Amino acid sequence: MARTLKLQIYRYDPDKDSKPYMQDITVELQDTDKMLLDALQRIKANVDDSLSLRRSCREGVCGSDAMNINGKNGLACTTNLNELKQPIVLKPLPGLPVVRDLIVDMTQFFKQYDSIKPFLINDTIPPEKERLQTPEQREELNGLYECILCACCSTACPSYWWNSERYLGPAALLQSYRWLADSRDENTGERLDNLEDPFRLYRCHTIMNCASTCPKGLNPARAIGEIKQMLVKRSV
Ligand code: SF4
């Protein structure tokens, strides 16, 4: 049986619109349309093919279809339509420049990610097969390695909105701790030097929006707390 869905979607095409506006859209769904991303694909196919958004995996893995859904950041592909009040209000992630419609410019976000050196740094000669960890050492990475860099947390963080040029934000800081917590990494000192700064790390005021919005159930605020503790420990 056909279902009808009502949405209000943020639209802005800088090539033709003088300013953004909200577009009312009604779409007929098929039985197979279960998730918000299905509805957006249906809109593009049957209602308005000019609607612009990013998506790729449709499995909550690539992080590209993050958007603000009824006031909360999340992934369209893992958001069940049954859980959403109508009209569903969709906006781009808050605080980032809009490229078009639901697509934001992630340049600054990925520059910040790049700045934390998101890779293993170890200058000792690698063993023949692999650098091993104990189960306990591997356990330390749980809740960190799963981050898909969707930016839902950073763009929900008031400190990030106000200082996005200088504060790294919860996503980059969680990623930073992912390497600080890795028993195989030898760059701890330099990584901590890079974070010991009134803005890069210490703009986090533990408001916790990041943890409540993460679609993967991660807790960047906890990772930030761990970094702060590492800095305190090395100073005594
Ligand atoms: S806990 Fe820190 S990083 Fe998370 S939302 Fe609050 S200020 Fe931002």
Ligand code: SF4
């Ligand atoms: S911590 Fe969660 S919300 Fe933040 S970028 Fe990673 S997956 Fe997305």
Ligand code: FES
């Ligand atoms: S399309 Fe990849 S996370 Fe949603």
